[in-house]
Amino acid sequence: MKLIHLTDLHIVAPGEALFTLDPAERLRRVIERINLDHSDAELCVITGDLTDKGLPAAYGLLRELLQELRVPYRLLVGNHDDRQNFVQAFPEQDRDERGFIQSVYDCAEGRLIFLDTLVQSHGYGALTDGRLEWLSARLAETPQPAAFLFAHHPLQSIGMPHFEPYDLLDRVAVANVLAASSQIRHIFCGHVHVDVSGSWLDVPFSASRGVAHQIVPDLVSRDAVFIKDAPAFDVALIQNGNVLLHRFRLGEREIIGGWPKNPVLEPVQ
Template identity: 25%
Template structure:
């Protein structure tokens, strides 16, 4: 099974640029082109949040139409720039809906997919409240004998990017660790938010943070330094899963053109 993971497009309409530097709409167009040109098409696209910058209906509508045109199933969880109500209204076929959050569960693929909504509207940091953790425990129990991928926006690890780590997952981390360890078959936790390709471990499980499909944040491990944008290439991840080898992940540049020999 091949899974494309995209993240942090921060889509803006009407040609507006982000921070007067980044044309996120143009970057998204390139992303769609890059995925469409892949010689092996993904079976599934996981979108780990921050779909739009301002969370307007137009942003989600435009992104959704472009993704649907690929003809590939898409599953999305919100990031801290997203708005649940607007996202669910415009992307009902791609999001979950569980009372007050947009967690999702899909066991129709070779590997079970669980999307965690870590957003707390009005806050840049990530939160897993007791309600969401109870939901996760119930869903993990449903697939107790199957391999699982969990995807969410905020990483549960400390990456060393101080300013971004302070906006990471700040609530529910210990309980999440316990649930992941209890299940024992979580293949990976896939995240976004950091605007860099980062790999680590949490609760004995690989954590893979997707870079932004638009713009990156500069690599800087100094404490108390503000984050800065970087003009490094837009990228996304491709995850190849098999029962024999587990999850193998590749970082792919958006601006790569594929020319069959």
């Protein structure tokens, strides 16, 4: 199974800029590359901060941009999103019985579980108000052994002091749910605008620098320096519960060689 993971688009209303960036243009380039090289993917999951301020005009632009994507997509919300405006723009995206943007996608490789960690108007995240119980229930009813979690906020600390006020609040309760499950094979997350991966409670996780702006990975200071670097997205290949992750960055690209040599194949001496 091929899966695309995008995160942190931070789309703004048409005509506006984010710092000096045009987030829509960056997403356009990412979509072009996915359509060119990975249109065979089964699903594209975007793990939140879809917009920068949660405005209806930004969700409208996002919807337009996503019409070009040749891979079916599933959207999560992040701390920069507005749940109500999101639902108005994307009413077809699944929700749980309490209205949180939580759902599952069952496929040959197992169950993908999409979580809603948004606490409206706050930078930190949480799985309170029944969301964690929903996760427990979805894990309990999983008919196949493998489960893959998607959330905007990383479920664990990523070791950057800047993010401490913006972490997941109920980490201990979440840890208990994860520790009680042996099905979870990988956690895909966003929020942090840096490339980071590792493991938590024996479960691997990954986050990429995302599509919009990036943050210098400072492991000492609480300050954050925002930078403009190449947009990135991940391609996950999942087979028999194993996950292989490739990260693609959209910097300048020029073919300068390769094998076999192109366009003329030279005979081996």
